[in-house]
Amino acid sequence: MDTRTAEELHVPQQTSWLDFVKAHFRDYGMLLSLLVIMLFFQVVTDGTLLRPLNLTNLVLQNSYIVIMALGMLLVIVAGHIDLSVGSIVGFVGGLAAMMMVKWGVDPVTTTVACLAVGGLIGAAQGYWVAYFKVPSFIVTLAGMLVFKGLTLALLGGMSVGPFPVVFQRLSSGFLPDVFGGQGFNYTALFLGTASVVALIYFSVRSRANQVKHKVETAPLGLFVFKNALLAVLVIAFCYLMATYRGLPNVLVIMAVLIALYAFVTNRTTIGRRIYALGGNEKAAKLSGIKTERLTFLTFVNMGVLAGLAGLIFAARLNTATPKAGLGFELDVIAAVFIGGASATGGVGKVTGAVIGAFVMGVMNNGMSILGIGIDYQQVIKGLVLLAAVSLDVYNRKK
Amino acid sequence: MNAILEMRGITKTFPGVKALDNVNITVKTGEIHALVGENGAGKSTLMKVLSGVYPHGSYSGQIVYEGQERRFKGIADSEELGIIIIHQELALVPLLSIAENIFLGNEQAKFGVIDWSAVFARTKELLRMVGLNEAPDTLVTNIGVGKQQLVEIAKALSKRVKLLILDEPTASLNEKDSDALLNLLLQFKAQGISSILISHKLNEISKVADSITVLRDGSTVETLDCRAETISEDRIIRGMVGRTMADRYPKREAKIGETIFQVENWSAYHPLHANVQVVKNVDLHIRRGEIVGIAGLMGAGRTEFAMSLFGRSYGQNVSGRVRLHGREIDVGTVEKAVGNGIAYATEDRKTYGLVLEEDIRKNITLANLEGVAKNFVIDDIRELAVANDYRARMRIRSSNVFQEAVNLSGGNQQKVVLSKWLFSDPEILILDEPTRGIDVGAKYEIYTIINGLADAGKGVLMISSEMPELLGMCDRIYVMNEGAIVAELDAAEASQEKIMHAIVKSGRR
Structure with missing residues (x-):
């Protein structure tokens, strides 16, 4: 009979990056393939x-x-x-x-x-x-x-x-530029930065909560890397959009809906x-x-x-x-x-x-x-x- | 007497686990050899090695069959030599006829054209051998589980079987069908067919087995010879669990209070045939802290009664009254029944009890999501705390609560189902075959949990086909037959004989 106590059994174990990525391959695999596909076309279409x-x-x-x-x-x-x-x-x-x-x-x-x-x-x-x-x-x-x-x-x-x-x-x-930039849409960059801040705030809070309750978490390094990468990608994307005409209205609708449905499926x-x-x-x-x-x-x-x-x-x-x-x-x-x-x-x-x-x-x-x-x-x-x-x-x- | 089969030093590893470790088993020609062990002891793995599901090379050790070393590459190889395995979950095609099923993959055909008259003639002959009185063109879906089992055996016979392997053949059979099946095995023995019988039902094993091999944690513990001396059930259990089990049922001081739950004049009709009454005017009551059993044969209408009571999940034209604490309650939908303090843990965990691909945590909170949510938003941390709490209290063996239910053993799955219903905080728990397919050690734990519920002042209604279990656990037993309650016995006066007597007497009327 198993005599280990509950605490002993679900102590968060310090997993290595590699193990964690392997264990969550399905979560990251798709994102990785998208990035690879984008990189591929970026190269073969000369940018x-x-x-x-x-x-x-x-x-x-x-x-x-x-x-x-x-x-x-x-x-x-x-x-x-x-x-x-x-x-x-x-x-x-x-x-x-x-x-x-x-x-x-x-x-x-x-x-x-x-x-x-x-x-x-x-x-x-x-x-x-x-x-x-x-x-x-x-x-x-x-x-x-x-x-x-x-x-x-x-x-x-x-x-x-x-x-x-x-x-x-x-x-x-497109979302109008309220900051009146010349040929550069500051609204886009502002909204991009704001959403990055919000994203990081929520993931830090949820991680703190997980750590407090001893839930298995991703290694800290990976966590920082993941969020940093996401922040860089979102801001870079918004910067690029800002140099053109800013954020399309439909992108905003889409982003709001994605966030809403992610929340509904995960948390409700x-x-x-x-x-x-x-x-x-x-x-x-x-x-x-x-x-x-x-x-x-x-x-x-x-x-x-x-x-x-x-x-x-x-x-x-x-x-x-x-x-x-x-x-x-x-x-x-x-x-x-x-x-x-x-x-x-x-x-x-x-x-x-x-x-x-x-x-x-x-x-x-x-x-x-x-x-x-x-x-x-x-x-x-x-x-x-x-x-x-x-x-x-x-x-x-x- | 020489041996038909010898498996020597079989070792089989899966990534990370040694499922079989140097297992030895010798089956003599013409004997019934029982293979026992707790769930996860390696019985099924051993049989898969023997039948070639795990081909030669994927395990180490030696299989000697009929005096020669054999290296099976697949099931076809072993079947050709007369080793036929009948799995716990029957492998019949429901919408094909008995005859078609028997000759599936082995059609009596010339140039791909089936000779139906030969098929039917041969089927009739095979059915007579197994004592099944059904027309060969009857669809398998239209006959009961017991008869389906016989069809499987007929199918094995059609292949000129020499070594018949039965994996839990009586798990879903009532006593009458089980007896018939065991007698059939004895008949086969007389004809010189050897068999390996895997079963949790030790009384059956003591009845028919010539020798018993006990597996524990992937190793052979011992082989008992039943011809030399009678082997008691306790002796077998000692081998299986590695310790003596002083009492198979945990002791409990029943503290029984006032009547809290009453069912009056409950009736239900068959979902397809509106004129067939399946549950007939059932009256019963449960008192606080009481464990009440419902005994009966398979098909007596016990599950149908419980499911019709639980949100009309079975049947049509369901009628009757239900009172909780004297007040009439509405149990018209599952949601209302749960809301009014009733829980029903099904007899079929995998089909009706669990979302197998979801983790333990999500299964536990499924019936009471409001309990871990605020304004429709689930509080992850609270949910996790609840799941961890039940995992510890129920001793659910898993690496954590994020393990998927499908990967748990039967006993642990049942604990998850019980956790789910306990978390819905019911007053009355209806437990339908709570220990079906669960090994001896886990059964004891489930019994302890059930006793704990009664001690906490809940009412428990327990449906079971294993009479010793009801006699060991219940304070009072209702006997059900053909949809009606035919007797009510106090624990003190109840016995297997009295229960059977009540069933038989009511059947004759």
């Missing part, structure tokens, strides 16, 4: 990748994928899938165009209404999945066809635009319950979790985010086309799986999904700069998806 203009484009091009990946992560963690998000992007974009351009509704009302419609679409699909137990693959495949068709019908097969300037700002606007009861639901639905249910309602809500959430993505995408093109959103669901799903989510549910992280989305984004962007045709881009992206997930499966087996 074009990280030019301020291109960096801005990178953000604008991927914002809607990242935003949808946040919702898709929850859906996939809950053990489901949503194939309809591309069609919802098209439909909501089309609806926004009709409201503003043809029916003369003001942009604010339109935005609110469109988000609500996204939520309703999510609810309509979530209802069948959660309460009727129809497999989500089938329900959202149906949804994909239905809303693709409805987009065509709504727009009458035509492109509708352009939008009021206020609405365009959603995608093409509802987040924990979604993971439990995906990990073992029966056990979750017998632990008093309302599994049906939770499943329903993940789809409503997905619908709202897909609606938001639809608005951003439409604003970016400044026109709504019947083909908008085509195939987006594949990029979004790929991002989540590249980010380490499990297809059987219960496993996956917000940071992983975001990194996954940027892996895809950087590759798209880098290969376009290199002039690789859309044909081989798809081949390469497909192989990367397979490689990333195989590696993850292999790591998990070990």
